[in-house]
Amino acid sequence: MTYHPIESYGVIGDMHTVALVGMDGSIDWCCLPHFDSPSVFAAILDDAKGGFFRISSLHDGQRKQMYMPDTNVLITRFLSAEGVGEVVDFMPVHDTRAGDTMHQIVRVAQAIRGRVRFRLECRPAFDFARVPHEVILEGPGAVFDAGATAVSLQSRFPLARDGTGVVAEFTLEPGESATFILRQIEGPARADLLEGRLAGEELLHRTVGYWRRWLAQSRYEGRWREMVHRSALVLKLLTFEPTGAIVAAPTCGLPEEIGGVRNWDYRYTWIRDAAFTLYAFMRLGFTEEAERFMHWLEARADEGTADRPLQVMYGIDGRADLPEETLDHLDGYRGSRPVRVGNAAAKQLQLDVYGELMDSVYLYNKYGSPISYDLWQHLRRMIDWVSRNWDRADDGVWEVRGGQQQFVYSKVQCWVALDRGLRLAAKRSFPIDTDRIAQERDRVYETIMTRGYDSQRRTFVQYFGTTALDASNLIMPLLFFVSPTDPRMLGTLDRTMEELVSDSLVYRYEIGKGAGDGLTGLEGTFNMCTFWLVEALTRAGRVDEARFIFEKMLTYANHLGLYAEETGPLGEALGNFPQAFTHLGLISAAFNLDRRLRGRA
Amino acid sequence: MTSPAEYLGRPAEVWAGMLDDADPLTRRLAAHALGEIGPAAEVVAAELRRALDDETPHVRVWAAAALARVEGREQDAVRALIAATAEDARFVRSLAAWHLGRLGVRHPAAEPAGPALEALLSDADPSVRTEAELALRRLRRGRPAEAAQGR
Numbered sequence: 001m002t003y004h005p006i007e008s009y010g011v012i013g014d015m016h017t018v019a020l021v022g023m024d025g026s027i028d029w030c031c032l033p034h035f036d037s038p039s040v041f042a043a044i045l046d047d048a049k050g051g052f053f054r055i056s057s058l059h060d061g062q063r064k065q066m067y068m069p070d071t072n073v074l075i076t077r078f079l080s081a082e083g084v085g086e087v088v089d090f091m092p093v094h095d096t097r098a099g100d101t102m103h104q105i106v107r108v109a110q111a112i113r114g115r116v117r118f119r120l121e122c123r124p125a126f127d128f129a130r131v132p133h134e135v136i137l138e139g140p141g142a143v144f145d146a147g148a149t150a151v152s153l154q155s156r157f158p159l160a161r162d163g164t165g166v167v168a169e170f171t172l173e174p175g176e177s178a179t180f181i182l183r184q185i186e187g188p189a190r191a192d193l194l195e196g197r198l199a200g201e202e203l204l205h206r207t208v209g210y211w212r213r214w215l216a217q218s219r220y221e222g223r224w225r226e227m228v229h230r231s232a233l234v235l236k237l238l239t240f241e242p243t244g245a246i247v248a249a250p251t252c253g254l255p256e257e258i259g260g261v262r263n264w265d266y267r268y269t270w271i272r273d274a275a276f277t278l279y280a281f282m283r284l285g286f287t288e289e290a291e292r293f294m295h296w297l298e299a300r301a302d303e304g305t306a307d308r309p310l311q312v313m314y315g316i317d318g319r320a321d322l323p324e325e326t327l328d329h330l331d332g333y334r335g336s337r338p339v340r341v342g343n344a345a346a347k348q349l350q351l352d353v354y355g356e357l358m359d360s361v362y363l364y365n366k367y368g369s370p371i372s373y374d375l376w377q378h379l380r381r382m383i384d385w386v387s388r389n390w391d392r393a394d395d396g397v398w399e400v401r402g403g404q405q406q407f408v409y410s411k412v413q414c415w416v417a418l419d420r421g422l423r424l425a426a427k428r429s430f431p432i433d434t435d436r437i438a439q440e441r442d443r444v445y446e447t448i449m450t451r452g453y454d455s456q457r458r459t460f461v462q463y464f465g466t467t468a469l470d471a472s473n474l475i476m477p478l479l480f481f482v483s484p485t486d487p488r489m490l491g492t493l494d495r496t497m498e499e500l501v502s503d504s505l506v507y508r509y510e511i512g513k514g515a516g517d518g519l520t521g522l523e524g525t526f527n528m529c530t531f532w533l534v535e536a537l538t539r540a541g542r543v544d545e546a547r548f549i550f551e552k553m554l555t556y557a558n559h560l561g562l563y564a565e566e567t568g569p570l571g572e573a574l575g576n577f578p579q580a581f582t583h584l585g586l587i588s589a590a591f592n593l594d595r596r597l598r599g600r601a
Numbered sequence: 602m603t604s605p606a607e608y609l610g611r612p613a614e615v616w617a618g619m620l621d622d623a624d625p626l627t628r629r630l631a632a633h634a635l636g637e638i639g640p641a642a643e644v645v646a647a648e649l650r651r652a653l654d655d656e657t658p659h660v661r662v663w664a665a666a667a668l669a670r671v672e673g674r675e676q677d678a679v680r681a682l683i684a685a686t687a688e689d690a691r692f693v694r695s696l697a698a699w700h701l702g703r704l705g706v707r708h709p710a711a712e713p714a715g716p717a718l719e720a721l722l723s724d725a726d727p728s729v730r731t732e733a734e735l736a737l738r739r740l741r742r743g744r745p746a747e748a749a750q751g752r
Contacts, residue, residue, distance in 0.1 A: 140692075158629050175739070
């Protein structure tokens with residue numbers, strides 16, 4: 001096997017974990033039972049020993065992928081002169097509250113036209129290929145037993161043992177299908193692994209129904225509806241059902257530069273995503289998802305301590321400790337090393353998280369449900385902490401590892417934290433030291449305007465004392481920090497477009513200028529920043545430019561409408577995939593641009 | 602693509618030798634392999650025919666399904682599959698129903714399978730009933746599809 005482009009994958013999942021499925025019908029990434037569990041298949045991180053599960057046609061020809069409309073059920077098509085075959089991949093959604101903890105990948109191979117010959121090859125490699133396993137062939141399939149973890153593969157066709165995996169070839173007649181189920185269970189009940197009928201059609205029917213019922217709640221009727229809905233389906237897929245938390249992306253180690261060192265683990269929940277997530281879900285009408293995420297946030301606020309009320313990111317189960325290690329035995333995607341699991345940035349000081357949290361609570365209180373007094377007590381403590389700590393240097397929104405600075409974006413979000421706190425208190429008549437908090441809010445504002453603005457270059461800068469730009473400043477009008485037509489914002493917009501934009505796509509900052517991130521190499525343009533540019537232009541009234549950039553950005557999605565974190569110089573996807581932040585940005589930009597275009601019509 | 606005369610890189614003769622293996626799972630795999638090789642495995646049809654009398658019922662089913670593919674018009678294979686629909690083990694009845702349905706699309710000798718499959722529609726086991734229903738559906742729609750493709 002060789003490494004496939006990141007953008008060549010589709011994603012399926014059951015809101016506990018996902019699997020990435022390549023155009024060749026190979027599942028090259030899956031962690032079980034949860035997003036942040038050790039991997040079972042990780043060929044994207046090491047094509048030789050990472051593990052994969054492939055079902056593909058043996059006939060030469062074209063391959064295509066599509067989702068069944070309005071679902072996360074993926075179809076990989078194999079077109080050849082001999083016939084057309086398909087593999088339908090999905091993960092049935094189950095109800096954990098009903099005690100069902102079975103995680104399974106269902107793969108239905110079908111001959112659509114002509115007789116089609118398929119080959120199946122399943123080679124799991126447990127715990128990022130660190131834990132060996134035993135292959136046990138049984139009547140209806142095989143069990144791969146790695147001790148603490150085991151998965152089974154149910155197959156109607158006999159499987160042949162092949163080293164640490166199994167293989168089979170089979171021919172399907174026109175119209176015939178065959179179901180294969182890869183299943184993992186927690187606990188010692190190994191005997192159950194191969195039980196049950198291979199009810200592919202029934203599971204498919206149920207799963208399709210689930211996704212269509214879920215998406216039918218959407219209230220979005222604007223332009224680019226398919227892309228907005230695909231983004232919503234991705235976000236739902238990245239939601240951890242037991243807690244309502246959303247992972248930033250379901251992968252780790254996919255590089256920001258091929259062969260580079262910026263290879264992070266994104267299988268955690270960032271507080272930063274909170275406001276965007278709530279905004280996106282509420283805008284589209286998914287109030288239950290917004291409510292569940294709000295409860296998750298409330299639990300994190302409840303756990304905060306006096307000296308550190310909030311952490312940058314958490315595990316999907318709410319755990320605070322995410323120790324980082326490098327997996328040096330893995331090759332890394334196309335040699336991009338090291339592969340990291342865990343995330344040391346969790347312990348960084350990133351002041352912006354308080355603004356993002358307060359903004360999300362403010363939005364939820366306004367458009368969702370009124371918040372409780374108990375939550376307000378936590379928030380009040382947090383607001384007080386920000387009022388006393390906003391002038392500290394921090395690691396910034398991009399989690400640079402090159403030393404702390406007085407980042408402008410962090411200060412803006414501190415202003416947001418204090419501003420939303422005051423607004424919320426006024427709206428709900430909650431107790432707060434209004435005079436002191438307002439005084440600090442204004443100090444933050446004036447500090448940004450004096451130290452964070454370069455009057456010679458007529459632009460906001462990355463941090464106090466530098467002339468370097470940062471695309472995160474594009475968000476200022478979205479947060480109502482400045483008017484979108486304020487000359488300072490218009491200047492920033494122009495300067496950003498001159499210095500950080502390449503063919504409509506936006507770099508988050510200039511590597512080598514401004515705050516160093518402590519690493520070598522380059523990176524691609526940052527998709528979320530491109531959507532922020534669209535929003536800033538929209539709000540500045542430059543709607544035609546905004547629309548052009550937005551629609552151009554849509555062409556950088558993959559064949560299924562999915563985005564990674566970044567886009568490289570050849571239009572390739574870079575970084576972890578698919579990325580929630582990008583899809584959140586797409587939803588917000590589409591919503592606001594469409595609204596502005598409707599108003600103009 | 603693997604050569605039609607081979608399965609997983611091994612020729613028919615090697616798989617035919619495995620029909621005598623002590624492990625029924627290996628014998629089952631060998632039968633499937635010969636079925637996938639199809640008419641090119643005719644040289645070992647006699648060994649496959651002997652496997653219709655294998656001591657393990659599900660191996661007999663796989664051998665019958667393979668023989669039908671290897672010999673094309675094999676009545677004995679279909680008779681063996683029909684006989685397997687009356688086996689005690691429910692998974693064997695279900696397996697036989699599935700194979701009869703699979704053969705029905707392209708095998709003229711599958712005609713007598715209809716009554717046997719209809720009998721399974723009232724089987725005590727729900728998975729057997731489902732397989733029988735699916736097989737009958739395939740048998741009934743199989744011939745027009747086959748004709749349309751000029752086979």
